[in-house]
Amino acid sequence: MEMSREGHRPEDTPAYQILKRHNLLNTSYRLDRPSEIDARPGNSDPWTISFWNCLCCPCALAKCFQTHSVPAGHVTPVEDGRGGFLFHGQGNHLIWDPFYKVHDPKAFGVNTIVHGDRSLLVVQQGQIGFALNKGQPVLLPPGLHQWQDPTLVYRDAFDLNNNVIRMGPLTLVTVDEGYSCVTEDNGKQIILGGGDTYLLTHRNHKFQKYISTKIQSTNMQQIRATSADNVLMAVDATVIWRITNVDVAAKNSAETISANGKDELGDVGDIAKLTNDVLKQAEASLAAFIGAVNYSDTFNVAAAIKSPVVDAVPLAAEAGVETYTPPEDTKAEDTKTPSSSPLFDLVRMNSCVAHANDITQTYGVTIISINVVAAVPADTKLQSSLAQGAVAAAEAQKYEIVAHGKAAAALVEAQGIAEASIIRAKGDAESDKIRATGTLDAANLIETSQTAVRFSMVEKTGKALADKTSLFFGADVSNLDKMLAPAVVAAATRNVREPRVAGTPSSSAGQ
Structure with a gap:
């Protein structure tokens, strides 16, 4: 096998480093190129073979000699009839020996060829060739290997993609990563961490089990537990947990050897016993938690949930309306109403988790959370009755909320009407005050000017004449000035000394 362009052998990759550190990779049998294969080259040619076949036809029929051809990339296993084994390489072969036995050619690039004491094989990249030499293991790296040794027996190739x-x-x-490996070295437990490859160097150092350190989510089987008010509950829950101490878990809970004591792999990641122990403890802790809960409180909570309506008390305070304030002890009792069902109270559930962890941590497990998915009475009749009570409480709460809303709306409307009346009254008073002030200022101005007094008298005279009730029927016109003088003077005097209030009609001069 030729070296790569960078000058590295195939076994220089990380998958083979652990074997190289233990000096277990044997490269003494590896060939760098096919031309190094120990095989007899061809000793003849087609013309020579044809000549002897034609010339010595009886000898050929009697198998006094044999001929065969080997194509490129192949070798032909041959037995010499005397207990020897050999390979014939590429070319034409002429054998002058009737005891030779020639087998079919085999491609050495894809086949493992074992011929007597000779072996020729290729170990693929990503695999390890395994052979035994007088009982001792020989590990072969990737490449083309050949040897002639009756005690070195090739067994198999193992894919490094496998975990064990x-x-x-x-x-x-x-x-x-995320797993740990439990091994046994002559009865002593040894834990191997994740993210690496390890070699167990002797027979009594045995692999036993993989243990996951990842978070586990397990559904509990439905349990039945009695609540504090003696209601038999059917509860569905889940448990979130993980193994935090692999050494303690393997020693105290996990099954690490087979039931029959034999060295069998089986399911290398099976932690069924440990999982069962976790679920049993979570079930016991959850039952204790439910035993301290009144199931009827769940309906009280449902009826006590308030909708986001307007509160009438702050509005009344803004409007200056006095409202009834309940005593301090009553308000304190109201605030004690729970905001969630006690079966789903996270604070109380944490105590259940802590109770479970007191036990599970003795075998290396930490429970992260126990979550109640559903909890209903096991008795369907009781469940129906309680549900009807909850519906009735919810209806009552609905009517109460509607009443509070209407009261708040009426209070807001009354407040608006009152504020509008006050604003109108203040406006009327201010306008009357302004008109009275103007009339007084005009009278004062007229009093300081004789001409203004005369003009005012003329104006009032006209008004007096317009008021027919100021004249006596049948009076002489020549006495008109005498009759009008008192009325005009009285009207002028009244206008000056008694300013008319806005909106009030003027008095007649004759009245």
Whole structure:
């Protein structure tokens, strides 16, 4: 087998490093090129063979001599009739010996050729050739190998892709990350970590089991447990857990040898017993948790859940309306209403997990969580009755919420009406005040000017004349000034001293 362009042998890859570190790869039988194969080359040619076949036809029929051809890439196993074995290489062969036995040609690039004490074989890349030399293992790296040794017997080729490879007394073990390997060295337990390849160098150092250190999610079988209020519950749950101490788990819980004591692989990742131990403890802890829970509280919680409606108390406080405030002890009792079902209370469930871990950690397992998926009464009649009670409580809660909403809406509406009335009253008062102030300022201005007084008297005279009730029926027109003077003076005086309030009609001069 020729070397690669970089000058490295095929066994320089990481898969073979563990074997090289133990000096177990034997390269003494490897050939660098096919021309190095120990085989007799051809000793004749087609013309010579044809000549002797024609010339000595009786000898050919009597098999006094034999002829055969070997194509390229092949060898022909030959026996010399005296207990010897040999290979004939490429070419034409003429054998002057009737005791020779010639077999069919075989391609040495794909076949393992074992011919007496001679062996010629190819070990593929990614495999290990295994042979025994007087009982001792011989490991062959990838390449073309040939030897002539009656005690060196080729057995098989093993694919390095397998995690556990048993080659006689040797065991090659590859442990993936996320797993640990349990092995036994003459009764002593040895744990091999993940992410590497290991070689067990003698027969009594045996591979036993792979143990996963990954997170496990296991469904518990439905359990039946009695709650604190004597309700028989049917509970479905899951357990999330992982092995945190492989050494303790292998010693205290996991089955690491076969039941019959024989060296059998079987399911190398089976941890059924350990899983069963975890589930049993989780079941016991969950039953203890349920035994401390009142199942009827789950319906009280359902009825106590509040919808996001407007609270009337803060609105009443903003509007200045006095509301009833319950005593402190009553409010404290209300806040004690649980916000979730006790069967699904994560804080209380953590105590259940801690109780389980007190036991499981003695055999190297940590329970991460126990999750209740469903919990219902085992008695279907009781379940139906409790469900009807929950429906009734929910209906009552619905009506209560609707009543609170209507009360809050009425309070908001009343508050709006009151604020609008106050604003209108304040506006009317302010406008009257402004009109009165203007009238007073006008009277003061008229009083300071004689001309303004006269014009005002003329205006009031006109108004007096317009008011027919101010004249006496049948009065003389020549006495008009005398009759109007008192009325005009009275009207002018009233206008000056008593400002008219806005919205109030003027008094007649004659009244």
